[in-house]
Amino acid sequence: MYIKTRLTVMNFLQYAVWGAYLTSMGAFLANVGLAENIGLFFATQGFVSLFMPAVIGIVADRWIAAEKLLGICHFLAAVFLGAAAYMGAQPQVAFAPVYTFYTLSVAFYMPTIALSNSVAYSVLRQNGVDTVSAFPPIRVFGTVGFICAMLTSNFTGFQNTYMQWNFSAILGLILSVYCLTLPLCPTCAEKAKSLAEALGLKAFALFKEKKMAVFFIFSMLLGMSLQITNAYANPFINGFNMLDGFSGSWGANNANALISLSQVSETLCILLIPFALKRFGIKKVMLISMGAWVLRFGLFGLGNPSTGVGIALLIVSMIVYGVAFDFFNVSGSLYVDKETDASIRSSAQGVFMLMTNGFGAMIGTLGAQWVINKLVNVHIADYAAQYGALAQGATYPADFSALIEKGWSCSWFIFSGFALVVMVLFAFIFKYKHEPEAIK
Template sequence: MSIKLRLIVMNFLQFGVWGAYLTSMGNYLGTIGLGSDIGLFYAMQGIVSIFMPAIMGIIADRWIPSQRLLGICHAAAAAFIAAAGYYGMTAGDSVNFVILFSLYSISVAFYMPTIALSNSVAYSVLVSNNYDTIKAFPPIRTFGTIGFIFAMLFVDFTGFQNNYMQFFVSAALGVLLFLYSFTLPECPVNKGGDKQTLADALGLKAFSLFKDKKMAIFFIFSMLLGVSLQITNGYANPFITSFKSIPGYMDTWGANHANALISLSQVSETLCILLIPFFLKKFGIKKVMLLAMFAWFLRFGFFGIGNPGAGVWMFVSSMIVYGIAFDFFNVSGSLFVDKETDKRIRSSAQGVFMMMTNGFGATIGMLAAGQVVNHFVFSQTDPLAQLEGWRISWYIFAAYALVVTILFAIIFKYKHKPEVSSKQES
């Protein structure tokens, strides 16, 4: 099996694990009476991302090869998400928040670092085989999104999007990746033989990137944009499904198959990832990030305007721009960090990027979004009043994304040289 094909399988499974529940968990929580806690569940992904990716990145750089650590983390994540599914199955409608939340939290504490670790494995393997990561990685990463779509559609058309079975699907894919990861090429660790400072020994040198003004500003805005990352994952499904309570929409395909409709977002991702090499080399990271930020504004705005009936085209438009919003930020940002940092701290640097985006950013975003949605939506009992609350919430999120876009355009200074894609290329 070729190197690229092996990495394709890794990415397919990596994001299939997440896709099994990421966009549908909010719907399940709503059906068992935990709708007002959706924000907390998704915020936990951010909370653990504040420290776990950085810690695992340090371990991968210093002691355990990235591909092995990737497998170990997936084994632990699969065990606890399976336990969450088993508890949901046995508890039925009497699910205790603390128990389910605890099992889920431990699972995501081990899963979230694997996003950065899988990127690090791919970059390391590609570089060691003389591939240009900017050209070679995006097509490989596309299959991660395909895996995500596959898992989403599977839980939708099996009816699992409304119950605990989505957790078992995630666990099964996680076990497969745990086994597969030990067949991947060996990634180097940098134990070092020279005299080192404590910071060097612990792999904390990646945090010195904040001394570089350009990188510090980039990381800060990554955090601010990371606020938007999980909002639609947590609330798009419950929002679209809520139309089933409104006459005129209850029989529409979109209202009854929210996950399938949302999967168009991931279809858009697969196409947009392939555009990244061209856009990065021609326009540079600043313009690419600006496109991503403005796309988040459109993503939220279209949700606020649309409906699953005559206005379904607005929902479809929201799904289309998601590819730009997510990929031009997450994948391009990851590539930018990889190119701008020393290869000896590759995993640590990816961990810091993950910490700022899916950690601080996503945590702040979901806690704030939870307050907004609970205030405007779940405080209402009338379906029409809830729908109006959803629209107000989406407009608030859109306004935030627009403000971040304008500030980034003004503050982040980066002179792009098309002939030199990064300071590590010549």
């Protein structure tokens, strides 16, 4: 029980660090004149995930105990994010220094997602605990931490300013110290037999197995959906304040609070994972996740935060998100841990992270930015060219408001259609025979 409590605290802080700014960063960037770069900031999380999780996983497997390395990474991420906050507090916010420090911060934070999973799995196994049954109830408190942090950012007003980054940095420093007190996660004692093994590249040999190769490829495709609503849900909902006939509603003024329902749904859905994996297997669980992504985006396309039916559709979308995220992200991580050898588990988690939050998130967010720039921001730019910047507290005329609202709807429907195509392809291509286990 003591070990589970220690890991629960770790998970709470791990995701509170991210929740402090992830869903509200888009609103802050828009407020300081960097709206057209929102996709780039979120895509950067994907870019650094192309190599940093794998590199850090290799170091954890071969040279530095995972819990110590986790603390080091959180310390560096917090320092750089604090520097980004300082640059974001200037009267005239310059893109280059803010983006540089932000990039350095996420370069050290993103590997901690896989590394914290690896630490939890290692400590649980050392204590003779079944990871499939024990990890989800521990991981659920990561989502609780995310919710607490994002609600704090919402109701303190941090969600619209650089203070969200300062808040995250403080949490990161606390976690960096806490990680150093966790139980030891030994590195691999066996001497490497080859250069590839010494460098931790053995995990990439998993691509030689057809089942794992197909799983990783579809993880990348599904990962393209992961950061889209994190990047654009807040600007989308908050943006209704500037649309004729929609401004002033509670939902539009409390975007983070509304989005937090997604994380509340996560806390419930994580607890379903042990049952779902044992009863249905990874293929059906992934298909359920993909179907949930179709609904997640589609309901965003139909909803709005300012009318009864509109906000109801958004709330349903928030509820669906728990299934969409957990049944893919958490179940996928457990599947990788189960299917890989102990000597490469941290590295394999890094590869999973590379495909999902690396290639997938980067391509998906940049693609989403292109779509939204073409369908939404083009109308905002047209208005600015004709009439100048929109006055604070004002709304766009009815014709521009209709174009912007339609642009957002079309964007969400495009993302929904993509998720549907991925789901159909996965159903036919991924071959996996599951033997249902007894539910305990």
